[in-house]
Amino acid sequence: MRAPKPKETDLYLPVKTLLEGQGYTVKGEIGAADIVAVRGDEDPVVVELKTGFSLSLFHQGIERQAITDQVYIAVPRGTGRAFLKAIAANTSLCRRLGLGLMTVRLKDGLVEVHADPAPYRPRKSNIKKARLLKEFARRTGDPNSGGATRQGLMTAYRQDALRCARILAELGPTKAALVAKASGVDRARALMADNHYGWFERVATGIYGLCDKGSEALVFHGDPDSPAEIADPGDTPN
Template structure:
């Protein structure tokens, strides 16, 4: 397969703009493509690249000093990874106030995915609420920002570790007592869901005990369990049946 060149994008983009009544010229000053309609003073600038890159966005932002109508144009790929990259970069273009054009080099098909316009962010209240809830429930600061999300300590895992700690100290215990002793109101559902495989049903209705994996987790997560417990001394002291 021959290497894609930025120049391969020029004629399809030029035809698109000419079809909209623009006069189009390439390599004008620092711009790859400049288009202008008769009687208008606001040019359209298009920056061509063989793929999305930081330098492409840097160049496009620089062109915004000349006009509000700045587009980036890249080849249109195929496959799931390409579609994901396109969606992510379309969001980035919208945030930066840039337009986005793709070109199918096989047949020259040109598609405009978004036009330059001021960015108006829309916040998701449910996602914000989940973020703040997780922040409030997370005990201390157990994770180093920027590290891999594998083995991430979440508020849910911390609650499971509290249940693990109580069962390790007291043996098989009714779920209601675990909830009271740990301050985890949904302890019954947490142990029943058994996301980590640490719990198992004990003898009697609503009684839970440690599974073999749970007994191993007591050792594996000993430092984290101690850290959570140390951060919750007031809560532990206030809970009926809480372990010291």
């Protein structure tokens, strides 16, 4: 038999018990708040209860920040990989929003605090920033429409592959060093050896030729160094 669906009221007593153990006086349904906890002259703690993550839960949490900075959201604790993934993603979101996050294990009332309310201080990644700017600098023109599906996007890597393919289409099987020089693609040898798109074939040591799939890609994409309009997001490039 399937377990009954949890109710918001099932979360109340475990959260109340946790807060009372920390010296708070706790009451439910005060104004618009599900739980309000008060301890001395400190800012009150507000907890919003929901049976699962939802956009409305985060909206409610943000609204309660007009009352106090000490706002938590609480949901039942689930099981399985999907729930663990949801916890990780929503803990990150709560930190960005300055919200706290609790989960309640209903079988025994265990409350786990995954995040406390605090001002968000984003940590910048110099590696990700450098990678982004490198791709921006290497990309020729603006061949993609912003918001298009990631599949088939024209990246700097794909543009370099097209340059190599163009040289092979003109010269036939060619030494990698000559392809690199003629195309201006320093990484031509590694690119053709990796053959990520299946456009190239090694016909002898250090010599590469163009496959039919590569020829089709040249027809579809055209010259990456010539002005072109942004590709239709509905296209399905090879």
